[in-house]
Amino acid sequence: MSLATIWDWFTDPANWQGTDGVPHRVLEHLFYTVLTLLIALVIAVPLGAWVGHSGRLRWLVTGANAARAVPTLGLLFAVSMFVGPLIQSDLAFVIPSITVLVLLAIPPLLSGTYAGIDSVEPAARDAARGMGMTGWQVLTKVEAPIALPLFLSGLRSATLQVIATATIAASVSLGGLGRYLIDGLASRDYVQMVCGSILVAVLALVADGILALLEKRAVSPGISGRATRVARSRARNSDPHPEPDLDGADRSDTGPRQPAVVGSGSTGPVEATAATGTPSERDRP
Amino acid sequence: MIRFEGVTKRYADTSGTDRGDGSVAVDDLTLEAPTGKITVLVGPSGCGKTTTLRMVNRMITPTSGTISIDGRDTASLDVAELRRGIGYVIQHAGLFPHRTVLDNVTTVPRLLGTDKRTARSRAMELIERVGLDPAMARRYPAQLSGGQQQRVGVARALAADPPVMLMDEPFSAVDPVVREQLQNEFLRLQSDLGKTILFVTHDIDEAVKLGDQVAVLRVGGVLAQLDSPAKLLADPVDDFVAGFVGRDRGYRALSFAAAPELSLTDEPTVALGASADDVRAIGTPWVLCVGDAGEPLGWVRAAAVESEVTRTVLHRGGTVASTTGSLRALLDAALSSPSGRGVVADDDGRLVGTVRAAEVIAAIEARRDAVASSTPAEEATAR
Numbered sequence: 001m002s003l004a005t006i007w008d009w010f011t012d013p014a015n016w017q018g019t020d021g022v023p024h025r026v027l028e029h030l031f032y033t034v035l036t037l038l039i040a041l042v043i044a045v046p047l048g049a050w051v052g053h054s055g056r057l058r059w060l061v062t063g064a065n066a067a068r069a070v071p072t073l074g075l076l077f078a079v080s081m082f083v084g085p086l087i088q089s090d091l092a093f094v095i096p097s098i099t100v101l102v103l104l105a106i107p108p109l110l111s112g113t114y115a116g117i118d119s120v121e122p123a124a125r126d127a128a129r130g131m132g133m134t135g136w137q138v139l140t141k142v143e144a145p146i147a148l149p150l151f152l153s154g155l156r157s158a159t160l161q162v163i164a165t166a167t168i169a170a171s172v173s174l175g176g177l178g179r180y181l182i183d184g185l186a187s188r189d190y191v192q193m194v195c196g197s198i199l200v201a202v203l204a205l206v207a208d209g210i211l212a213l214l215e216k217r218a219v220s221p222g223i224s225g226r227a228t229r230v231a232r233s234r235a236r237n238s239d240p241h242p243e244p245d246l247d248g249a250d251r252s253d254t255g256p257r258q259p260a261v262v263g264s265g266s267t268g269p270v271e272a273t274a275a276t277g278t279p280s281e282r283d284r285p
Numbered sequence: 286m287i288r289f290e291g292v293t294k295r296y297a298d299t300s301g302t303d304r305g306d307g308s309v310a311v312d313d314l315t316l317e318a319p320t321g322k323i324t325v326l327v328g329p330s331g332c333g334k335t336t337t338l339r340m341v342n343r344m345i346t347p348t349s350g351t352i353s354i355d356g357r358d359t360a361s362l363d364v365a366e367l368r369r370g371i372g373y374v375i376q377h378a379g380l381f382p383h384r385t386v387l388d389n390v391t392t393v394p395r396l397l398g399t400d401k402r403t404a405r406s407r408a409m410e411l412i413e414r415v416g417l418d419p420a421m422a423r424r425y426p427a428q429l430s431g432g433q434q435q436r437v438g439v440a441r442a443l444a445a446d447p448p449v450m451l452m453d454e455p456f457s458a459v460d461p462v463v464r465e466q467l468q469n470e471f472l473r474l475q476s477d478l479g480k481t482i483l484f485v486t487h488d489i490d491e492a493v494k495l496g497d498q499v500a501v502l503r504v505g506g507v508l509a510q511l512d513s514p515a516k517l518l519a520d521p522v523d524d525f526v527a528g529f530v531g532r533d534r535g536y537r538a539l540s541f542a543a544a545p546e547l548s549l550t551d552e553p554t555v556a557l558g559a560s561a562d563d564v565r566a567i568g569t570p571w572v573l574c575v576g577d578a579g580e581p582l583g584w585v586r587a588a589a590v591e592s593e594v595t596r597t598v599l600h601r602g603g604t605v606a607s608t609t610g611s612l613r614a615l616l617d618a619a620l621s622s623p624s625g626r627g628v629v630a631d632d633d634g635r636l637v638g639t640v641r642a643a644e645v646i647a648a649i650e651a652r653r654d655a656v657a658s659s660t661p662a663e664e665a666t667a668r
């Protein structure tokens with residue numbers, strides 16, 4: 001096997017057509033991923049927001065993190081054996097796969113949301129209420145924008161994991177990029193396996209890149225620390241009267257606040273951020 | 286007018302032990318904060334100042350008693366509406382980190398439905414009014430110093446032009462110099478705006494400086510004394526208040542006494558560049574040097590002048606009192622002057638004459654005799 005054979009695989013038109021072609025498999029893979037993330041978001045965001053807001057039931061976040069230790073593949077077979085006899089259709093495989101993936105996506109989303117809401121300074125929340133915001137306004141106008149960076153790093157972490165792990169769907173005879181791995185293994189077609197892995201990696205990187213762009217656009221510069229850096233470089237380069245941003249600059253040097261690591265948190269948002277390196281962190285001196 | 290009537294706040298005993306009725310933070314408080322005036326709540330830490338303040342905008346619900354604003358019971362109003370009508374400055378500003386200074390200031394007008402453009406142009410005005418550079422409007426709170434953040438906090442509270450303001454230690458997080466600056470600007474602003482203000486501080490000097498009336502609370506939330514600052518310093522009701530207002534209150538009380546018409550002594554002066562002979566010709570050990578416009582520059586020790594009077598030989602220790610200032614400033618000018626003669630200038634800063642400490646003391650005693658024979662009401666308005 002060489003780079004040339006990989007190149008041949010990717011340039012072979014036969015691999016880009018039909019239900020076994022790359023576009024179809026990528027779409028299937030994306031379908032599982034998006035469906036999983038949507039379900040996980042619906043569960044994790046309200047729960048995480050409530051725990052962060054009320055400070056109650058924090059063990060939920062810890063517990064969810066600990067639950068990641070359960071082996072995904074084993075869980076998939078267990079759920080399949082349990083659900084399979086009950087349903088007589090493709091759903092017998094879809095439901096277990098999605099369930100397992102959702103369980104995988106919930107912990108990073110939950111701790112990202114929780115840590116984000118928890119990072120809102122009590123004084124800001126207090127000021128918001130004191131100025132006459134309703135509970136909903138406090139949540140949407142103050143808490144959510146401040147929680148956004150930590151939530152998004154949780155989302156990025158979850159997305160990466162789901163894209164990587166959605167390959168297991170193929171092991172219960174569903175589609176997606178996992179097919180190349182499973183089928184390649186069965187037919188000892190290692191080129192196909194390698195190409196499938198490359199596709200998964202590329203998909204993950206593209207998805208992460210899009211989320212990173214979104215993060216850059218959506219997160220207020222006042223929180224990401226971008227604003228302070230601009231002001232400081234302005235002060236260094238041209239401004240004869242350095243701006244009195246010492247106080248703020250010091251504080252914002254910590255950049256986006258990292259979530260308090262809850263429980264084991266072995267693959268929490270902290271790691272996701274470290275692994276992917278958000279732009280705001282990489283260019284910090 | 287904000288009126289507290291028999292207001293008590295009792296916090297549930299959170300320790301879980303059976304200690305009876307929990308801890309009382311504010312105890313049967315009856316108090317009136319008159320319209321257009323600054324009422325300062327002052328007292329040691331934990332005496333219930335913040336609790337008192339926050340019961341007005343119902344951030345805290347009183348256990349019993351009623352609080353009314355202009356005769357309307359606050360408990361009967363919609364809570365969000367009530368709060369939007371009250372400017373609230375919280376300790377350490379509590380700005381929204383994700384919003385620019387401008388958008389922080391427009392918060393309440395936007396909640397009230399003012400359109401963005403109107404809200405912003407008014408916010409810009411306020412930003413300048415509280416002494417910030419308009420260019421700062423685009424910054425985020427993290428890019429501001431502590432003092433600047435507090436100014437933004439004040440501007441934000443003023444944005445919807447509420448008649449009532451609640452301010453919880455708004456100037457506490459800054460150094461004494463900036464604090465004094467903020468206090469002066471605040472007084473200037475208030476003389477324009479005439480808000481009804483409830484102001485919390487634990488600093489008695491700040492209370493006395495800013496308050497039209499000062500309420501001293503003791504631990505347990507009991508009102509110890511409610512009086513004008515002058516009355517508070519001159520006549521504390523008990524040992525607690527006396528101890529709290531501090532030791533040099535006799536001296537500080539002079540801040541509230543306008544400088545009387547004193548017969549000032551004409552002071553011979555020299556200009557910068559005067560020769561050593563000119564200086565010695567005056568015949569006193571210390572000679573006052575004035576500038577071109579007649580403004581006092583500093584004292585010169587005649588023996589120390591070698592060829593001529595330069596800025597470097599000037600002694601700058603003495604303070605300058607204004608003819609329209611207070612007795613305290615007058616006495617301080619006399620005490621701080623190396624020659625023993627306090628320099629007095631008019632409002633334009635031009636030298637009028639000098640005064641000796643003994644003459645100021647005599648004026649203080651004459652005033653005391655006059656006050657003793659007047660009624661308390663007259664004294665309060667004498668401020």
Ligand SMILES: Nc1ncnc2c1ncn2[C@@H]1O[C@H](COP(=O)(O)OP(=O)(O)OP(=O)(O)O)[C@@H](O)[C@H]1O
Pocket residue numbers: 296297299308309310329330331332333334335336337487
């Ligand atoms: N949520 C609460 N639960 C129980 N007790 C409280 C609560 N908030 C305040 N207290 C108590 O009520 C008392 C008054 O508190 P408050 O915050 O009003 O004091 P303060 O005068 O503002 O003090 P400081 O100058 O330190 O700010 C204190 O003894 C405090 O411990």
Ligand SMILES: [Mg+2]
Pocket residue numbers: 334335336
């Ligand atoms: Mg307080």
